[in-house]
Amino acid sequence: xxxxxxxxxxxxxxxxxxxxxxxxxxxxxxxxxxxxxxxxxxxxxxxxxxxxxxxxxxxxxxxxxxxxxxxxxxxxxxxxxxxxxxxxxxxxxxxxxxxxxxxxxxxxxxxxxxxxxxxxxxxxxxxxxxxxxxxxxxxxxxxxxx
Amino acid sequence: xxxxxxxxxxxxxxxxxxxxxxxxxxxxxxxxxxxxxxxxxxxxxxxxxxxxxxxxxxxxxxxxxxxxxxxxxxxxxxxxxxxxxxxxxxxxxxxxxxxxxxxxxxxxxxxxxxxxxxxxxxxxxxxxxxxxxxxxxxxxxxxxxx
DNA sequence: ACAAAATGGTCAGAAGTTCTGACTATCGTG
DNA sequence: CACGATAGTCAGAACTTCTGACCATTTTGT
Numbered sequence: 629x630x631x632x633x634x635x636x637x638x639x640x641x642x643x644x645x646x647x648x649x650x651x652x653x654x655x656x657x658x659x660x661x662x663x664x665x666x667x668x669x670x671x672x673x674x675x676x677x678x679x680x681x682x683x684x685x686x687x688x689x690x691x692x693x694x695x696x697x698x699x700x701x702x703x704x705x706x707x708x709x710x711x712x713x714x715x716x717x718x719x720x721x722x723x724x725x726x727x728x729x730x731x732x733x734x735x736x737x738x739x740x741x742x743x744x745x746x747x748x749x750x751x752x753x754x755x756x757x758x759x760x761x762x763x764x765x766x767x768x769x770x771x772x773x774x
Numbered sequence: 775x776x777x778x779x780x781x782x783x784x785x786x787x788x789x790x791x792x793x794x795x796x797x798x799x800x801x802x803x804x805x806x807x808x809x810x811x812x813x814x815x816x817x818x819x820x821x822x823x824x825x826x827x828x829x830x831x832x833x834x835x836x837x838x839x840x841x842x843x844x845x846x847x848x849x850x851x852x853x854x855x856x857x858x859x860x861x862x863x864x865x866x867x868x869x870x871x872x873x874x875x876x877x878x879x880x881x882x883x884x885x886x887x888x889x890x891x892x893x894x895x896x897x898x899x900x901x902x903x904x905x906x907x908x909x910x911x912x913x914x915x916x917x918x919x920x
Numbered sequence: 921a922c923a924a925a926a927t928g929g930t931c932a933g934a935a936g937t938t939c940t941g942a943c944t945a946t947c948g949t950g
Numbered sequence: 951c952a953c954g955a956t957a958g959t960c961a962g963a964a965c966t967t968c969t970g971a972c973c974a975t976t977t978t979g980t
Contacts, residue, residue, distance in 0.1 A: 636886050637893065638794035639819075640909035641787050646836055647916035648784035667937060673785075683957060690792055693958070695938050719946045719957040740782050747783070750915050751908055759908035762901045763786035769896050770793035813966060829928060839929070841967050865928045865975045 648743055655739035661732045663706055671699040672708060672729070673736065679722035681714065687773045708732055794889055801885035807878045809852055817845040818854060818875070819882065825868035827860065833919045854878055 649666060656664055664672070674680065674688045686696035700723050703709045708729035714720035725733055748756040795812060802810055810818070820826065820834045832842035846869050849855045854875035860866035871879055894902040 635910070635913075637890055637906060637909070638791055638798075638886070640906060640913065641791035641794070644909065644912045644916040645784055645787035645791055647918070648787070650836075652784075665936075681957075691937090692939060694940085694960090697959070698937075714957090717947070717957075721958075740784070744783055746915070747912060751911055755904070755908045755911065758901070758904045759912075760783060760786060762897055762905035762908075763783070763790065764781070765897055765901065766790045766893060766905075767781075767786065769892070770790040772793070811965075827928070828930095837966090838968060840931090840969085843930070844966075860928090863928075863976070867929075 644747075648740075651743055652736055652739040655742075656732060656735050659731075659735040661728070661735065664708070664732065665702075668699050668702055668706075668708075669736075671696055672703055672725075672732070675709065675723055675725055677725075679712070679724040681720050681722060683720075684773075685723065690772070703729070790893075794886075797889055798882055798885040801888075802878060802881050805877075805881040807874070807881065810854070810878065811848075814845050814848055814852075814854075815882075817842055818849055818871075818878070821855065821869055821871055823871075825858070825870040827866050827868060829866075830919075831869065836918070849875070 649669075653664065653666055653669055656662075656669070670689050671685050671691075674685050676684075680688075682693055682696055682700065685700070686693040689696060691699075700709060700711070703723075704711060707727040708725070709723050710726040711721045711723055714722045744756075751759065795815075799810065799812055799815055802808075802815070816835050817831050817837075820831050822830075826834075828839055828842055828846065831846070832839040835842060837845075846855060846857070849869075850857060853873040854871070855869050856872040857867045857869055860868045890902075897905065
């Protein structure tokens with residue numbers, strides 16, 4: 629009876645997701661990383677601490693590997709990342725955060741934490757936990773990358 | 775203790791959101807609307823029953839009005855929508871679902887309902903309701919369109 | 921009433937993103 | 951060791967999105 633909101637759940641997901649993207653990118657821009665585009669940041673955000681393969685980035689961001697490669701080219705040119713050979717596979721290269729990328733990553737982390745804090749404050753810890761818990765569960769049937 | 779998932783909340787939002795987009799678009803394609811692109815569908819999905827102004831669509835989809843206009847041009851060419859004068863403002867035009875658009879909208883609704891059902895089944899009614907409730911609350915501080 | 925500012929929309933052009941197809945090199949398996 | 955799968959790149963086209971300039975109409979302030 630209380631949830632008369634007719635908004636489709638995907639729309640409800642889109643709104644805070646897009647807000648988070650905008651807020652993070654704005655924070656990065658304010659910290660001297662104004663040359664990062666949204667598309668670049670989407671790939672950058674998925675690079676694992678130990679480095680990621682192009683294919684992994686592509687699958688995770690849900691773009692083709694060509695697109696991911698193009699983004700990594702730009703991130704590399706902007707000194708955000710570097711490509712190193714993958715010691716376990718001569719075909720592959722690992723994309724690693726490097727140089728400016730480390731500071732950018734730290735700034736992004738800060739933005740993210742502020743965001744999560746603001747959300748947790750608005751929802752209260754209980755509902756925030758419930759939100760994350762439900763989303764994590766949903767991931768089981770919606771994550772193509774797994 | 776149970777939620778040790780380090781995934782940032784925005785990533786958790788992205789995964790099911792993107793899944794929903796893909797699933798809906800795939801269903802539309804299977805119903806004879808394979809000419810709809812994702813970008814077009816994002817605008818199309820935001821058209822109100824009574825019609826929407828270009829500016830409203832742009833704000834809601836978070837693109838410039840030029841971009842929204844370009845998408846509406848294509849939707850119009852594909853006979854998904856029509857533009858009619860806004861009786862309350864001579865500057866404005868209302869974008870309305872028309873022709874094929876009605877069937878496409880019905881197909882999208884079906885896809886959406888199947889999606890929500892599948893999610894509700896996976897989460898259970900309680901957690902599904904909690905998810906939607908939390909997302910609706912989050913909207914209050916993240917929706918630029920309001 | 922009227923000038924100024926804001927709003928709704930379009931046109932033109934450039935930039936950015938993303939895709940398909942083709943190809944090379946390396947890995948894993950039978 | 952041949953074969954299919956995987957990692958990545960190159961080239962080119964298509965699609966999406968933006969910035970800037972502009973016109974018409976509405977709203978606001980005096």
